[in-house]
Amino acid sequence: MNSTPTTPPRxxxxxxxxxxxxxxxxxxxxxxxxxxxxxxxxxxIGGPLLWPADxxxxxxxxxxxVDGMNEALSPADxxxxxxxxxxxxxRGLTPREREALERIRPPRKLPLRVAVAxxxxxxxxxxxxxxxxxxxxxxxxxxxxxxxQVLWCPFDHPIMPRTxxxxxxxxTVTDILTAPPEPPAMQFDxxxxxxCLLNPEQVTEYPDxxxxxxxxxxxxxxxxxxxxxxxxxxxxxASYPQEFYDLELAGAPGWKVGGWPRWGATDPTPRLCPAxxxxxxxxxxxxxxxxxxxxxxLPNEVCEEREHSSPSPSSTGPEGxxxxxxxxxxxxxxxxxxxxxxxxxxxxxxxxxxxxxxTAVQIGSGYDQQLYVCPAAPEHPHSELMH
Numbered sequence: 106m107n108s109t110p111t112t113p114p115r116x117x118x119x120x121x122x123x124x125x126x127x128x129x130x131x132x133x134x135x136x137x138x139x140x141x142x143x144x145x146x147x148x149x150i151g152g153p154l155l156w157p158a159d160x161x162x163x164x165x166x167x168x169x170x171v172d173g174m175n176e177a178l179s180p181a182d183x184x185x186x187x188x189x190x191x192x193x194x195x196r197g198l199t200p201r202e203r204e205a206l207e208r209i210r211p212p213r214k215l216p217l218r219v220a221v222a223x224x225x226x227x228x229x230x231x232x233x234x235x236x237x238x239x240x241x242x243x244x245x246x247x248x249x250x251x252x253x254q255v256l257w258c259p260f261d262h263p264i265m266p267r268t269x270x271x272x273x274x275x276x277t278v279t280d281i282l283t284a285p286p287e288p289p290a291m292q293f294d295x296x297x298x299x300x301c302l303l304n305p306e307q308v309t310e311y312p313d314x315x316x317x318x319x320x321x322x323x324x325x326x327x328x329x330x331x332x333x334x335x336x337x338x339x340x341x342x343a344s345y346p347q348e349f350y351d352l353e354l355a356g357a358p359g360w361k362v363g364g365w366p367r368w369g370a371t372d373p374t375p376r377l378c379p380a381x382x383x384x385x386x387x388x389x390x391x392x393x394x395x396x397x398x399x400x401x402x403l404p405n406e407v408c409e410e411r412e413h414s415s416p417s418p419s420s421t422g423p424e425g426x427x428x429x430x431x432x433x434x435x436x437x438x439x440x441x442x443x444x445x446x447x448x449x450x451x452x453x454x455x456x457x458x459x460x461x462x463x464t465a466v467q468i469g470s471g472y473d474q475q476l477y478v479c480p481a482a483p484e485h486p487h488s489e490l491m492h
Contacts (some may be wrong), residue, residue, distance in 0.1 A: 108405060108406040109304055109406070110135075110137035110139070110304045110306065110404035110405070110406050110407075111306060111404055111405045111406075112135060112306060112308050112357065112402060112404055112405075113401060113402075113403075113404075113405060115353070115354055115401070116336075116337075116338070116353055116354070116401055117336050117337070119311065119350070119354045121334065122330065122331065122334035122336055123321065123324060123325065123330075125318075125321050125324075126311050126317075126321070129311055129312055129317075130309050130310070130311060131309070131310050131311075131363065131364050131365055132242070132243055132307050132308065132309055132310070132363065132364065133243055133307070133308055133309075133310050133356070133357055133361045133362065133363045133364020133365070134241045134242050134243040134244070134305050134306065134307050134308075134361060134362045134363060134364075135305070135306045135307075135308055135357055135359055135360070135361045136150070136241075136303045136304070136305055136359070136360040136361060136362065137303060137304035137305070137306060137359070137360075137395075137404060138150040138301035138302070138303055138304075138360055138463050138464050139301055139302060139303075139304065139463050140299055140300065140301055140302075140463055141300065141301060141302035142300065142302075143235075143300055143301070143302050145235075145281055147235070147237075147302060147303075148235060148236050148237045148240040148241065148302075148303045148305070149234070149235050149300065149301060149302060149303060150233065150234050150298050150299075150300070150301040150303065150360065150464050150466075151231075151232060151233065151234075151297070151298025151299055151300045151301060151464060152232065152235060152300045152301070152302075153232070153285075154232050154235050154254050154256075154282075154285070155235065155252065155254075155273075155275055155278050155281060156254070156278070156281060156282040156285060157277075157278050157280065157281070157282065158280040158281060158282045158283075159280065160282075162229055162230075162282070162285050162286055163229075163230045163256050163269050163271075164227035164228060164229055164230060165227060165228055165230055165258035165260075165262075165267060166226075166227045167223070167224070167225075167226075167227065167228070167260075168223055168260075169223055169224035169228060169258070169260045169292075170223045170224075170260070171290075171292055175292065175293060176210060177224075177290035177291060177292055178209065178210075178290060178291060178294065179287075179288075179289060179290055179291070180231065180259075180287050180288065180291060180297050181287075182209045183291070183294050183297050184297070185205060185209065186205075186206060186209050186210075186294075187299070187465070189202045189205060189206060224260075224289065224290060228258065228260075228288040228289065228290075229285070229286035229287055229288050230256040230257055230258050230259075230269060230288070231256060231257060231258075231259055231287070231288065231291075231296070231297065231298070232254070232255075232256055232285075232298070233255040233256055233257050233268065233298055233391065234253070234254070234255040234298075234360075234389065234391075235252070235253070235254050235255075236252070236253045236254075236255075236303075236362065236389075237251060237252055237275065238250075238251040238252065238253075239251070240303065240305050241305050241362050242305070242307050243307065243362045243363030243364065244362050244363075245363075245386075245480075246272060247272055247483035247484075248272075248483075249274050250272035250273055250274055251274055251275055251276075252272070252273050252274065252275045253270065253271070253272055253389075254270070254271040254272075254273070255268055255269070255270055255271075255389060255476070256268065256269045256271075257269070257296070258288075259288055259290075259291035259292060259293070259296035259297065260291070260292040260296075261292055264469065264491060265468055265469065265474050265489065265491050266296055266474070267489075268474075268476060268487070268489060270388075270476070270478070270487055272483065293467065294465075294467075295393075295465065295466055295467025295468070296466070296467075297465065298464045298465065298466050299463065299464050299465040299466075301463055301464050308357050308364075310355060310356045310357055310364040310365045311354065311355045311356070311365065312355060312356075312365050313351055313355055313356065313365065313366070313367065313368045313373060314326075314347040314350055314351055314355070315368065315372055315373050316365075316368075316373050322347070325346060325347045325350055326345075326346060326347050327346075328342075328343045328344075328346055331346050351367070351368075352397075352400065353400070353401050353402070355367070357402055358392065358394060358395065358396045358397070358400065358402050359390070359392045359394065359395035359396060359402070360389075360390060360391065360392045360395070360464070361389075361390045361392075362388065362389055362390075363386075363387060363388070364387060364390075365387065366387055366390070366473075366475050366490075366492055367390075367473065367492060368492055369472065369473075369492050371492075374490070376477045376488060376490070378479035378481070378482075378485050378486075378488075379485070379486055379488065380479065380482070380485040380486060381479065381481060381482060381485060383479055383480065383481045383482075384480075385477035385478060385479055385480070385487075385488060386477060386478055386479075386480045387475060387476075387477055388476045388477060388478045388487065389475075389476045390473050390474075390475050390476075390492075391466060391468065391473065391474040391475075391476070392466070392468075392473045393462065393466060393467050393468050393469075393471045393472060393473065394461050394462060394471065395407075395461050395462070395463065396461065398461070407461075468491065469491060472491050472492055473491070473492040474489060474490075474491055474492075475489070475490045475491075475492055476488075476489055477489075477490070
């Protein structure tokens with residue numbers, strides 16, 4: 106696919122039917138990552154960072170414990186495994202490839218358990234995103250910064266990776282670190298982003314219906330209002346038109362900067378700065394999926410090959426159940442609210458022409474990780490939520 110990813114127009118202008126939404130509009134920059142070979146001078150996902158050679162590389166002090174079900178593999182082994190799967194797509198494995206895969210994941214007998222042992226000491230963090238201000242309209246950098254770098258620890262803390270943010274001026278980096286350290290292991294393969302170049306695109310978003318006033322929620326839930334506005338929404342949504350609004354008209358799915366969060370696992374919760382109590386702004390959405398198979402948010406390049414998309418499994422795996430248990434322990438109800446099935450393994454790169462998971466990142470069993478920052482004081486600690 107050679108076309109530039111572009112979001113199709115929304116099914117209709119939602120503010121024409123619900124004018125109260127107009128003042129709530131926000132812009133977001135969809136990043137549209139696609140596998141490539143980024144350089145330190147590029148905005149990227151999982152690419153090399155413009156990191157000063159004389160600045161210590163970020164490390165995480167832990168704890169780092171495998172979950173007892175999944176083998177903790179090194180980044181090098183995961184990369185090799187992905188390369189073999191991509192190269193062997195459409196043919197059988199060579200003896201050398203099979204030997205390499207069996208070394209990486211030795212055959213195991215039932216019960217499928219691995220030893221639970223912590224990794225002692227600090228481990229190097231992995232690059233997640235590098236965003237230049239010139240490329241991302243909704244990136245609001247503090248001071249004289251024009252570059253955001255996001256790294257994470259590839260272990261759950263406690264249900265998702267711990268992230269670190271660095272703002273800097275690119276012009277001040279003259280000597281680049283060319284061989285940054287890597288962690289000895291990762292808890293899940295999906296915590297190693299595949300290097301991707303970006304195709305930023307600005308879109309307009311509106312809040313999830315649960316973030317709206319009670320009056321506007323009632324209007325969105327009134328099927329008669331939708332019919333009177335001649336929106337041509339499928340009658341299958343007649344009993345719950347808010348779902349259509351949330352999925353197709355409110356917040357864009359996928360990797361993005363700014364905008365409104367898409368709530369799936371839980372209902373909206375306050376995002377307050379832990380240092381000063383200010384309302385925090387959405388910074389970056391780290392997404393498992395770019396969009397559902399049948400979503401109107403799928404970019405034009407994907408729509409051209411939608412017939413090649415494969416169905417997603419529908420069960421909840423151990424990673425997803427851990428997320429559910431975590432929220433339940435805090436008294437928070439968890440639900441899907443019509444979103445995509447959550448238990449989806451990362452398909453070998455090169456086997457699926459529809460780039461629903463171009464970064465190979467997987468949060469839990471298919472969620473998003475949202476990063477928030479304090480607009481009053483960028484130096485205050487950021488916060489993370491799983492959606």
